[in-house]
Amino acid sequence: MASSVLDQLKRKEIVDLLDQGKRIDGRAFDQSRPLSIETGVIPKANGSARVRLGDTEIVTGIKIQPDKPFPDLGDKGIFICTAEILPLAHPDAEPGPPGEDVIELARVVDRGIRESGMIDMSKLVLEKNKSVIGIFADNSVIDHHGNLFDACSYATTAAILSCKIPKWEIKNDAPVLVEDHESNPPITTIPVSVTMGRIGEHILVDPNAEEWECIDARITITTNSDGNICALQKGGRDGFTVEQLSKCADIAISAATKIRERLKQTKG
Amino acid sequence: MGGRESTLVLLDKNGIRCDGRKIDEPRKIMIKAGVLKNADGSAYIEFGDNKILAGVFGPRDVHPKHLSNTDTGILRCRYHMSPFSVTERKNPAPSRREIEISKVIKEALQPSLMLEKFPRTVVDVFIEVLQADGGSRCAAIDAASVALADAGIPMRDMVCACAAGKVADTIVLDVNNEEDQAGQADMPVGYMPNLNKVTLLQLDGVLTRDEYKKCIDTAIGGCKLVYQIQKKALTDKFFENGGNQ
Numbered sequence: 257m258a259s260s261v262l263d264q265l266k267r268k269e270i271v272d273l274l275d276q277g278k279r280i281d282g283r284a285f286d287q288s289r290p291l292s293i294e295t296g297v298i299p300k301a302n303g304s305a306r307v308r309l310g311d312t313e314i315v316t317g318i319k320i321q322p323d324k325p326f327p328d329l330g331d332k333g334i335f336i337c338t339a340e341i342l343p344l345a346h347p348d349a350e351p352g353p354p355g356e357d358v359i360e361l362a363r364v365v366d367r368g369i370r371e372s373g374m375i376d377m378s379k380l381v382l383e384k385n386k387s388v389i390g391i392f393a394d395n396s397v398i399d400h401h402g403n404l405f406d407a408c409s410y411a412t413t414a415a416i417l418s419c420k421i422p423k424w425e426i427k428n429d430a431p432v433l434v435e436d437h438e439s440n441p442p443i444t445t446i447p448v449s450v451t452m453g454r455i456g457e458h459i460l461v462d463p464n465a466e467e468w469e470c471i472d473a474r475i476t477i478t479t480n481s482d483g484n485i486c487a488l489q490k491g492g493r494d495g496f497t498v499e500q501l502s503k504c505a506d507i508a509i510s511a512a513t514k515i516r517e518r519l520k521q522t523k524g
Numbered sequence: 525m526g527g528r529e530s531t532l533v534l535l536d537k538n539g540i541r542c543d544g545r546k547i548d549e550p551r552k553i554m555i556k557a558g559v560l561k562n563a564d565g566s567a568y569i570e571f572g573d574n575k576i577l578a579g580v581f582g583p584r585d586v587h588p589k590h591l592s593n594t595d596t597g598i599l600r601c602r603y604h605m606s607p608f609s610v611t612e613r614k615n616p617a618p619s620r621r622e623i624e625i626s627k628v629i630k631e632a633l634q635p636s637l638m639l640e641k642f643p644r645t646v647v648d649v650f651i652e653v654l655q656a657d658g659g660s661r662c663a664a665i666d667a668a669s670v671a672l673a674d675a676g677i678p679m680r681d682m683v684c685a686c687a688a689g690k691v692a693d694t695i696v697l698d699v700n701n702e703e704d705q706a707g708q709a710d711m712p713v714g715y716m717p718n719l720n721k722v723t724l725l726q727l728d729g730v731l732t733r734d735e736y737k738k739c740i741d742t743a744i745g746g747c748k749l750v751y752q753i754q755k756k757a758l759t760d761k762f763f764e765n766g767g768n769q
Contacts, residue, residue, distance in 0.1 A: 356627045363624050371728050475725065485736045488711070488727035491628070494635045495714075495721035498740060505736055 267470045274458045280466055281310075286507050288450075288462040291410065291515065295418035295522050303419020303441075305522070307411035310464055311401035316393060316411035318419045322382060322431035323390035333380025333388040337366035339395040339408055346400040364449075364489045365395065365408045368478035372447035372486040375416065379442040383426050391416070391441075402468035405476045405489075409449040410515065414522045416441060446519055447486060448512035449478040452504050454496060459504060461511055475501070477508035481516065485509075532706055535692035542702050550686060550698040550746050551657075555667065555757035557674045565675025567757065571663035572700055575655040578667040580675040583645035591646070597639035598646050601630035603664055605653040625661050632665050632685065632714035632724035638678040647677060658701035659687045662712050665724060670754050674761065681716035682754055683723055686746030688713065688739045690731060695738045697746045709735075713743035717751050 270280050279285065289310030298304035303318035323334055339362035341349045354362070369375070380389035393415060395408040423437035453463035453471035463471055473492035480486050485505060490496065496504070534542055541547065551572030560566035563579035570576075586592035603626040607616045618626075629651070639647065649672065651664045662685035669683045689699035690709035699710050709729025715722055722740070731739060 356623050359620050359623045360627055363620065367728060371730065373730075480730065484730050484732050485727065486730045488725055489628075490722065490725035491631055493631065495716065495719075495723035496725070497720055498722065498744070501722060501725070501740060502737060505733060509733065 263469065266466060270467060270470050271456060274455060274460075279460065281464055285459065286461045286511055288406070288511065288515065289464060291518060293410065293414045293518060293522050295414055301415075302422070303415045303417075305411045305414035305418065307407055307414060309403065309407040309410065309462065311399060312397075312403060312407045313399035314395055314397055314404075314407045314411040316395045316408070316415040318415045319392045319394070320419065320421055321390055321392070322387055322424050325381075325385065325388040330385030331381055332377035333375075334390045335366070335370060335375060335377065335393070336390065337369065337393045337395070337412060338362050339365065339397065339404070341397040341400055341404070345397045349400065360489075360491070361404055361408060362395070364405055364476055364487070365393075365412055367487045367489070368409055368447045368449050368476075369393075369412060369416070372445050372478065372480045374413070374443060374445055374447050374480075376442035376444050380421075382424055382431050386429075387426060387431050389421065389424070391419075400465070402465035403451050403462050405451045406449050406462060409447075409478070410519065413447060413519055417443065417446070417519065417522050445481040446516050447478050447480050448516045448519065449476050449487070450508040450511045450515075451476040452507060453492075454494070454500065459500065459507065461507060475504050477505060479509055479512045483509050483512075532702060534703060534706060535694055535696075541691070541696065543700055547694055547696045548742070548745070550749055551700060553666075553750060553753050555670055555753050557670050557757045557761040563671070563675075565671045565673070565677070567667040567670035567674060569663050569667035569670075571657070571659065571666065572698075573655060573657035574653070574660050574663040576660065576663050576667050577652045577654060578664065578671040579650045580647065580668070580671045580677070581650075582647035582675070583639075583642040583677070584648075586644065586646040592644045594643055595640070597642035597644070599630055599634050599637060599639060599649065600646055601626050601633065601649045601651070601668070603629055603651045603653070603661070605656055605660075609653050609656040625664075628724060628726065629661060629665055629668065633668060633672065633683055635721060635723045636669065636679050636681050636683045636716055637672065638680065641678055647672070647675075658699055658704040658710075659712065661685070661724075662687050662714070665714050666750050666754060670757050673758055681718045681721075682751065683714050683716055684747040684750040684754055685712065685714040685724055686743055686750050687711060688743035688746065690729060690735060690739070695735060695742050697742050709739070711739045711743060713740060713747060715744050715747040717748055
């Protein structure tokens with residue numbers, strides 16, 4: 257945590273450039289890093305994606321299996337999302353139980369998928385109140401260069417879009433797999449998260465690792481295919497003015513359009 | 525999102541909500557400062573059916589030592605729900621939800637504190653939810669901010685928090701438990717009124733661009749009401765008879 261002289265110099269360099277209207281890697285303020293999406297990378301998973309957002313790299317696998325529904329939601333399938341920063345992803349990453357940062361990451365990604373209603377959970381019921389289909393999305397960060405929120409969110413979305421749902425039938429009160437009857441997931445919308453960092457008065461879309469170290473506050477805004485906002489998460493040591501929040505919403509809505517087109521192409 | 529089917533009428537023809545409130549009316553809020561003897565600062569809040577205690581210790585030595593920062597003091601926050609605080613007994617071990625809420629509360633309070641005056645120290649904020657209702661993270665922030673002021677920690681502003689949401693296609697202030705379960709959106713907001721800064725912002729549920737703006741404005745309106753109650757809690761403690769200022 258203690259900021260070294262080098263960190264302070266780096267921050268000064270970044271801020272000086274921003275004041276001249278430039279970002280340290282030459283991007284426009286509202287421009288994401290290059291995004292590459294590859295699906296079907298783990299054939300043993302029901303769906304998978306390898307996503308690179310700049311130098312940040314994620315592998316996400318979807319496993320689908322029958323499960324019990326949540327007690328108060330007997331007519332809906334379940335969706336569970338986790339994240340792990342693998343020890344090979346960053347010199348400071350250590351193996352062990354997830355810390356608060358990783359728990360927040362997984363919950364923000366989860367909230368974007370869940371609250372957008374991306375997957376029609378009512379179509380994933382095998383037997384009401386007893387047996388439903390569970391979709392498990394596990395994100396592995398394999399290279400950490402800032403903004404894991406968007407990278408994991410795109411990887412999860414791409415993996416879901418490319419997944420195939422196996423078929424189960426209930427026999428003698430237990431789900432039995434029906435071979436060779438896979439179907440596409442019931443998709444209703446494509447959520448896209450856009451994370452912005454504020455450094456001084458500047459709002460930067462998709463901060464890279466160096467910028468991420470300097471941000472005063474950050475916000476992740478997830479929008480659905482209709483351009484409506486379906487999840488928000490503010491973080492960081494400082495806040496936003498109401499005017500800045502309004503600007504962030506406009507940026508998020510417009511930046512998401514291009515990314516959504518990219519994600520659409522990954523449909524399995 | 526979507527909400528669940530129920531027979532509950534969330535908003536009737538006269539614009540009255542399921543608990544009898546108007547759309548811009550918060551639940552009943554009571555805050556008392558200085559309720560714990562051992563803590564350096566403390567507060568108790570009742571916010572609707574929420575009953576929450578906040579205790580503050582510090583600035584004090586950091587343990588474990590490697591967390592200490594030579595440039596500034598640090599803030600630690602623990603939001604915890606008692607096993608008996610909800611209908612079904614809650615496992616006392618911290619859940620992923622509680623860990624996330626602890627983090628967002630820390631980041632909501634941090635901008636208000638002048639921790640740079642106390643390098644190598646920590647301020648610990650412990651929040652215990654004795655009884656939970658909707659909006660417990662907002663109520664927890666309201667109590668914690670009063671407790672921090674009660675502890676005499678230098679502050680730029682107090683953080684007041686209140687949620688707004690979308691219920692029966694209408695933006696309403698201070699979403700309660702039933703509305704959170706059956707409603708369309710819930711947006712908790714933490715705000716520093718004198719600095720005009722939003723320090724907590726989350727959202728579950730779908731809002732249009734215009735509803736987003738309206739929801740933030742509605743929640744901030746609620747925050748300002750809470751701020752008056754927070755100030756009163758402090759004057760009640762530090763100036764007898766509620767103070768004459």
